[in-house]
Amino acid sequence: MRKSYKFRLYPTKEQEIVLVKTLDVCRYIYNEFLADRRNAYDRCNKGLTTFDQINQVKYLEFKTKVFSQVKQDVLRRLGKSFDAFFRRCRSGGTAGYPRFKGKDRYNSFTYPQSGFKIEDNKLKLSKIGKIKIKQHREIEGKVKTCSIKRDTNQWYAVFSVDMEKNPEKVNPNTSIGIDVGLKSCVTLSNGEQYDSPAYYRKSEKCLAVQQKRLSRKKKGSNNRNKQRQKVAKVHRKIRNQRLDFNHKLSRAIVNRFDRTVFEDLSIRNMVKNHHLAKSIKDVAWGQLIQMTKSKAEEAGKYVELVNPCNTSQKCSNCGNIVKKGLAVRVHKCPECGLELDRDVNAAINILNLCTVGTTDRACGVTDVGLGYEAGSHPF
Known part of the structure; x- marks a missing residue:
């Protein structure tokens, strides 16, 4: 089972500049390789795969240093966009060809395997540095990915966690x-x-x-x-x-x-x-x-x-x-x-209409003590 944890980041002004530049690099890669896919099909009637483009991205150099796996994840993101496009075409829905990302339209990048670590209330990101993080609860399970997201003028870290054991199902008494x-x-x-x-x-x-x-x-x-x-x-x-x-x-x-x-x-x-x-x-x-x-x-x-x-x-x-x-x-x-x-x-x-377990379906009342007045919020 997968679970996500979202924590607020508090970068300094210098770190925020680096984060914005990293987003710009990711957006540039996304747009450039989207254009490559389009041109390859228009001119050569040939489609490019995600693996082909990952082998090409390592030759690009930027003034802002970006972790290699982050750049590779951008191309996997582009590949998912095309997979969804072809799936919609097959199903007969609105196709929705992948679009180029304008300024302020690309607001996240992901460390898919490594390059991140939490230590001393700071999130250490490869090629960026240590950023103050508000970790308001402990992370349970094995962390798989770390995504950095921008929401207007705020920054967040989202950790995708793989829960090692699925919980045992309870008997549906209520x-x-x-x-x-x-x-x-x-x-x-x-x-x-x-x-x-x-x-x-x-x-x-x-x-x-x-x-x-x-x-x-x-x-x-x-x-x-x-x-x-x-x-x-x-x-x-x-x-x-x-x-x-x-x-x-x-x-x-x-x-x-x-x-x-x-x-x-x-x-x-x-x-x-x-x-x-x-x-x-x-x-x-x-x-x-x-x-x-x-x-x-x-x-x-x-x-x-x-x-x-x-x-x-x-x-x-x-x-x-x-x-x-x-x-x-x-x-x-x-x-x-x-x-x-x-x-x-x-x-x-x-x-x-439900099919699992038993209850007093005629009146819809279970054996739970209510304790709340109608119209109030249960929290």
């Missing part, structure tokens, strides 16, 4: 069905609901002010570049807030339940509705589900995705289909007389 939505971020089959913080919606006014100022700056000027970074910082704050919320919520779910059941939603198709797209992206259902899956895997627990067809229309008590629009928030069954919140009804139906 289960929960979860219906994701816009009014409530998640609705549990036991009746609990947690409202979405809607961080983007709350920051729209601030973002509009910064974007308006950006539109007034002269293109190519230093003031425009400074303002562009201010806009990026607002987006970064929104992204980090959403990330923090989903991390805490997914952790609370995994800690409380042995098995979690979500709908297998096609979010890419759902955001084609321009009336709901902004709200759907703001709640980030896909991110929450992915985080829950990764945490459950680490804990030896289960996450199951079920078919979302008619989960909101079907009565969780008798199975009768009760048609209702999005504006109708209460489920009322004319057959059995069941009346409850439509999202709770959907969550119970989602739980009833």
Whole structure:
């Protein structure tokens, strides 16, 4: 099992200049060898492989010294881009030919095997030096790669770790069905609901002010570049807030339940509705589900995705289909007389569709002590 650890870096001004120059070298290599691949196919009708280009990159010399394996990893990254391009061509999707990377569009480089080491609260990088690192927790497992990433004016080190042993699977004694939505971020089959913080919606006014100022700056000027970074910082704050919320919520779910059941939603198709797209992206259902899956895997627990067809229309008590629009928030069954919140009804139906283990599926309640009031956050 693979796991990632992300730590903040605090380079000096001199070290930051070296990091930026290293990114520029990597971007130059990426663009040059992308052009080589394109020209080889256009002129000779011949494709170049990643191995062919790795043998060529060692002959390039730069003023900024870059670790050899970092340069080789750039070409593996380019090779993956072409592999994905050909895969999309075969599957009949949008091809998306690999693009040249402009300035500030190439923001990471990777040490794939060696050339990095943490010692005395500093990250030692080959050809760069020792950079102060905020290691807020211990790294478990065997470190495989180290990626250095730039996010506006901040730098991070991301370690990919190979966990030596997979955790033993637990007996799924406690289960929960979860219906994701816009009014409530998640609705549990036991009746609990947690409202979405809607961080983007709350920051729209601030973002509009910064974007308006950006539109007034002269293109190519230093003031425009400074303002562009201010806009990026607002987006970064929104992204980090959403990330923090989903991390805490997914952790609370995994800690409380042995098995979690979500709908297998096609979010890419759902955001084609321009009336709901902004709200759907703001709640980030896909991110929450992915985080829950990764945490459950680490804990030896289960996450199951079920078919979302008619989960909101079907009565969780008798199975009768009760048609209702999005504006109708209460489920009322004319057959059995069941009346409850439509999202709770959907969550119970989602739980009833799961296939692993046993639980009291009729009401969707497990033997977990809840301890939280509806509408509050479980963290």
